[in-house]
Amino acid sequence: MEKNIEAITAKYRGDATRLMDILIDIQDELGCLTPATVARIAGVLGIPQVDVEQTVSFYHFFAREPRGRFAVYLNDSVVANFYGRAEVAAAFEIAAGCRFGEVSADGLLGLFHTACIGMSDQEPAALINGQVFPRLTPDKARALVAGMRAGKTIEELKGDKYGDGQNSHPLVRALVKNHIRQRGPTVFSDYTPGIALAKVTAMTSAEVIAAVKSASVRGRGGAGFPTGMKWEFARRAPGDVKYIFCNADEGEPGTFKDRVILTERPQMVFEGMAIAAYAVGADHGILYVRNEYRYLRAYLEQVLAVLRAQNLLGERIGGQAGFDFDISIQFGAGAYVCGEESALIESAEGKRGEPRDRPPFPVEKGYLQRPTVVNNVETLCSAVQVVLKGAEWYNRMGTEQSKGTKVLCVSGDCDQPGIYEVEWGFAVNDILAMAKARDVQAVQVGGPSGACIGPDEFGRVLAYEDLATGGSFIIIGRHRDILRDVVLNFARFFREESCGSCVPCRALTGMAQVVLERIIAGQGTAEDVARLQAWQKIMRNNRCGLGQTALNPIVTTIRNFRPLYEARLSRGDPRFVPSFDLPAAVRDYEAAVANG
Amino acid sequence: MASFVRFTLDGRACLAEEGAQLVAAAKECGVYIPTLCNYPGIPPKGACRICTVLVNGIPQTACTTKVVEDMAVVTRTPELEEFRKAVVEILFAEGNHLCPSCERSGNCELQALAYRYRVTVPHFPYLFPKRDVEAWHPKLVKDHNRCIQCKRCIRGIHNAEGKAIFAFGKRGDKVVINIDPETSKNISDELAQRAMDICPVGAILRKGKGFDTPIGRRKYDHQPIGSEVQA
16 A cells, blocks of 8 residues: 555645546545545654645545445436436445445445436436446346446446447547437537637737637527627636646536547547647646546546647647647546636645635636636537637627537437437527426526526527526426425435535524425425525525525525425414424434334 | 825725735725624635625725725625624524633624624524534644634644645535644644634633633623724
């Protein structure tokens, strides 16, 4: 163990800002990060144990105890549950002989819950030792456990029915399918790497920024900040060392576009980063990818190597003196909040993913306190196409305030879940028809941090000025119990994923779940519903977007589906003190009786 | 010489040194902005949110805001006051705060803010979390029941070599402040005392130290918190 820790730490030159990489590699070697391992890492790095501990204990995929030879992380998202996740989970438990959160007695496998893993178009899905096992059934779960018992390797368990496109690439070999249902003109049109960069190097950096500005490219992560302006701020910020980050930490439940883009268009993403680097004057880029997509690592590294060999990365790119830019890949370790740009930067510095106070903004003081641009995967693709085809071409697509296209991730109750690249401005109804959805009760637009809307709003359009979305589009059928199957799942999600820094977010996410559970159990009152709504005002003063939107699943359903709440309210005397919880009061008694 | 900037506080024209922290600048001008996680002399971290004010109409934490020319700051509106009261109530409901048995009673900033905002019955569900009292340390006791995760100790207390003694662990409502077994090992009595003093509540106590001032004669027993700045 000792040797491994020292060797891995040395590989990162003992640099504590590389703690994420160090921890991921050490966990790969040792299986988990015990207190003794944490103490040893701290000793080798020369930093306090508590500082290592705060990073280790923040991320979902860092384990403190052995997880078995096969660590099974079964997705517990809303869509996974729509598609029979409970039955798959039960089959795993019976076959393994242990419950979720435990390791089987023989140490063969451990079962763990995990939040949305970016496979909403092929649920239920699990990550087993980092490999994706999509479209699971109870039979498949039983077969997997039997295979583990029979001594199969992870590759043997996977078999060879690899997915389409680059999912079958020798360095990927994933069972994942792309499900690209609609190819649009930006990301999924024909593309040859290098042409855009050649054009860019013939321009000045100011001209590149002007082009992106006149195309009105806006951030595709959901917030919609003007990209050209971001680049300009970073370019003007004083300092010789600047960074370009690509945010591929898509954690918004129901989103999976970055998975498909990184599988099919990684060159375009990297070229977009190089263009941004040229515009800003940066010489280093970091692609921050969520841990769930680690199965793409060898492939992405190879794509980078090829780009270097083609002189599209590295020194004197395109023969241009002074244009040096290279990209490294940083993996996360399971934290939704790291999708927030300043939390992402903190994480890349080896720390817990806690959003920073602003100002200063990352464009002034970002990664290692240097000016840093953080752009979404899809945003960078847009920039490449704007360079190739011009702002005028781009501006012909979309709406008044939302130019270009958007990659939508459609999932849930429909026949054709998958990727749809469409112009901004499509109505919800249009998308429902494309995805062949019937009997739709609601659509969750923009994921849990967005809004849950009903049929009376299906005429609304997807655009920054109407229904903004980072891509998540979850269709909820007539037969679903929205409060139990959707809202409660999202409430739990936010409680789990809060970084815990701001008081309202840390506490109210949990308190809201408590009140919601009471309502679902038929013990809530009208006062409880009013209280949940009132808490939204408090949440608005949280530091980051997660905290500000964490109650959206609840308040948007109260607004749009109030009868669902009212039908569940306690029918007793309204003057009755509702806080007495009978099931909770007799829980110990029930447990004692149940245990004989 | 420092240059001064003009700004307005609740409509009143004020002066402050350029780049001054808004909380401190307001205090200079006789305006009290309540704080909990803020502590003079240590880097701010807008964690508790109680100092939220309107800066040019936008909610911002005053502890992390620097005064600039022409900034228009509103510190008191019914909504802001309601929000601040809510933060105090939430903190009481989130932890296990049993004031009458707490060594810090009367000197506790959380309790004092509860008095200032006239908190009677919290309007939030008590969570009654299961938390530990950590008494293994030779100089300190950490009562996690009382901790409000303000991070003052994390930001303000370092050992002689400048290394961290306290740090966050976990996340969300499970967040906890850990003490490092190594860097805290040989801390001086003065540093232990400072750790206790810097804590706004009674979550960090120094071992082997009695309490000089009886309850009833402590700092906030008679004067509301902030009253030295503004009634």
